[in-house]
Every structure is written in C-alpha cells, then in structure tokens.
C-alpha cells in the first residue's frame with residue numbers, strides 16, 4: 554500500500570513515546586490490523602497500546618487540544634509540551650484518517666489510527682516492509698535492548714516487533730547486567746552512551762557473568778574505527794552504526810542468531 558512514511562513515522566513516534574513515557578511498569582505494544590479492502594483502497598488500523606497510567610474521562614475531553622496536559626502534576630512528573638497529540642491528530646487528518654482513544658485510568662491506554670491507503674496497481678512493487686522484514690529472519694528471538702534514548706528505544710522496538718522478535722528494554726547498563734544475568738535472552742543490543750555504566754563496561758560484565766555464548770551487538774553513534782575496536786575488545790560480537798536502517802538491524806541480528 555502507499556502511505557506517507559514520514560508523517561506516519563512521526564505520528565507513531567509521538568504515540569509510542571507517550572506510551573513509553575506514561576507506562577512506568579508493564580508493556581507497550583504496536584498493533585496492525587487490516588480492516589477491509591474496497592477496490593483500490595485498504596483500510597487499516599494501527600494501534601499503540603500501553604498498560605500505563607491511563608487517562609480519565611475528564612482529561613479525555615481536552616486530550617487533543619494544543620498545550621493540553623492531563624494536569625499540572627503531569628508536567629512536573631513527566632515533562633512534555635502538550636503538543637504531541639494535537640500534532641499527531643492534525644497529521645492523521647491530513648492523511649484523510651482519524652485517531653481514536655480508549656483508556657481506563659490505572660489500566661492503560663490504546664491509541665488507534667484509522668487510515669485508508671491506496672494499494673498500488675503494480676502489486677509487484679516492494680511495498681509493505683513489515684512483510685519483508687518478517688521474512689528476512691524467520692527465527693524468533695528474545696532480545697534485550699539496552700538503550701537510554703526513548704526515541705531510539707522505540708525505533709529498535711518497532712523494527713524488532715515487525716520482524717517477529719520479542720524484547721525487553723532497559724535504560725542503563727546496571728539494569729542490563731541484572732536482566733541479562735537473570736533471564737535467558739538470545740541476544741543483547743547494547744547502545745553507546747548509557748548512563749550509570751557505559752556499554753563497554755556493561756558488555757565486559759555480562760561476559761564475566763554469563764559467558765561468551767550470548768551475542769552482543771553494539772550500537773554506536775559514530776563510525777570511528779577505534780570505537781569499533783573498543784566494541785569488539787570489550788567482548789561485543791559486532792556493531793551497528795547509527796543511524797541504521799531497519800534492514801541493517803535485521804541483518805546483523807540474523808547473522809548472529811545462529
């Protein structure tokens with residue numbers, strides 16, 4: 554199908570970043586559902602579903618207004634400008650779609666985008682990337698994402714989700730070490746600048762505590778040769794330079810998935 558990837562990415566990033574921000578514990582899921590096909594159009598629903606703090610009916614009435622936040626304590630606790638949802642709504646409407654919210658305070662929220670996208674006449678053109686991503690690596694893995702930036706967390710998680718992998722995100726090296734020691738992950742994606750313990754140190758300590766078998770892929774912000782050397786020396790199996798494309802992440806994962 555044909556869509557506007559830049560607008561769509563911005564909307565999903567906004568919704569995903571909110572979901573992560575307002576979910577202190579639990580999960581955030583991205584969902585895709587095809588509603589139906591009419592002629593050359595495909596109606597799809599994309600959902601960002603979280604188990605976070607939720608939204609009260611009273612807050613709901615002001616949700617999409619510019620500069621609106623649930624209340625002053627939200628601003629103090631979570632930061633933000635109150636612009637993200639207003640912008641997301643405008644973008645969805647520019648694409649001829651709509652946005653729906655379901656939420657229960659204390660239980661979580663679901664934001665759904667309803668879009669009608671034309672299907673290209675030449676079906677042979679490469680179109681739905683989620684399909685080709687899923688095919689690129691058929692082995693399902695459970696991956697630990699050690700990454701402190703919420704947008705990068707979201708990008709990595711969207712790519713892994715599309716490729717059929719499951720994952721857990723942790724925002725610093727100490728937690729990464731703890732989780733990797735306790736749970737049987739198939740692989741670790743280790744980011745460059747993590748607070749508390751940097752990724753080289755975290756990698757060394759994961760190697761010390763759980764050994765050489767788990768593949769650790771470093772994600773580096775710069776492509777300096779030295780830096781690559783440091784990654785490998787610390788015990789990482791491989792590295793990926795940011796910004797990376799979805800295919801590159803999938804490729805390096807499948808290379809090390811055994």
Ligand code: ADP
Pocket residue numbers: 571572575603605606607608616621622623624627632633634635636637638639662
């Ligand atoms: P902000 O920059 O403050 O996040 P948004 O327009 O994106 O601005 O969101 C407005 C307000 O809506 C937020 O401050 C929050 O109170 C509420 N909100 C948005 N998404 C969620 C969510 N997933 N869970 C709970 N509350 C949310």
